[in-house]
Amino acid sequence: TQLLEQSPQFLSIQEGENLTVYCNSSSVFSSLQWYRQEPGEGPVLLVTVVTGGEVKKLKRLTFQFGDARKDSSLHITAAQPGDTGLYLCAGDRFAGGTSYGKLTFGQGTILTVHP
Amino acid sequence: GAGVSQSPSNKVTEKGKDVELRCDPISGHTALYWYRQSLGQGLEFLIYFQGNSAPDKSGLPSDRFSAERTGGSVSTLTIQRTQQEDSAVYLCASSRPRRLGTSGLSYNEQFFGPGTRLTVL
Secondary structure: OOOOEEEOOEEEEEOOOOEEEEEEOOOOOOEEEEEEEOOOOOOEEEEEEOOOOOEEEEOOEEEEEOOOOOEEEEEEOOOOHHHOEEEEEEEEOEEOOEEOOOOEEOOOEEEEEEO | OOOOEEEOOEEEEOOOOOEEEEEEOOOOOOEEEEEEEOOOOOEEEEEEEEOOOOOEOOOOOOOOEEEEEHHHOOEEEEEOOOOHHHOEEEEEEEEOEEEOOOOOOEEEOOEEOOOEEEEEO
């Protein structure tokens, strides 16, 4: 079984603070995807990282894929109340030359940013 | 453009009744997935359809759960003889392969519907 351990489970911070969410596994993944989910809605894809050591930036969000493709992190700079939500990491693996698509999800990090 | 839609948005049923949940994927997406999410938790994979291939049913928790995908588009998840532990949000996602990075490999990025909240009394 391929498991993704996400930490911390809960994060409550003040506006303007920085934070990092971690996603770790003992298994190698072909890609790591990060999603953000708001109450009553489905997860929304933020980014996909596919290369070991890859760093992607999305405005104040920085995503990193570990060199061994077993872990990933999400760093948010100067958090804002609009960043509040459930953040999920998900790993994918390949069958042939195409991703299998059967994602393994972490348990999620509930982020609350207070004004 | 139209995203993934699911119906109903909420379903309350009595223990022992059957329920059907519907998913309309994004037009042109060849893959369709069903997941289950308990309150504030990550997603649990249920079943995966890819084109005309046999579905991957490895995540279905019991034989009370089944799913169909008709005409390669709309999918229905059926839960027979519902139990209280079936209460959860059921999420559907669709995807199509997209090339990322420099390897030439294709990745399935999934787009989710809003989910159906199922409550079994």
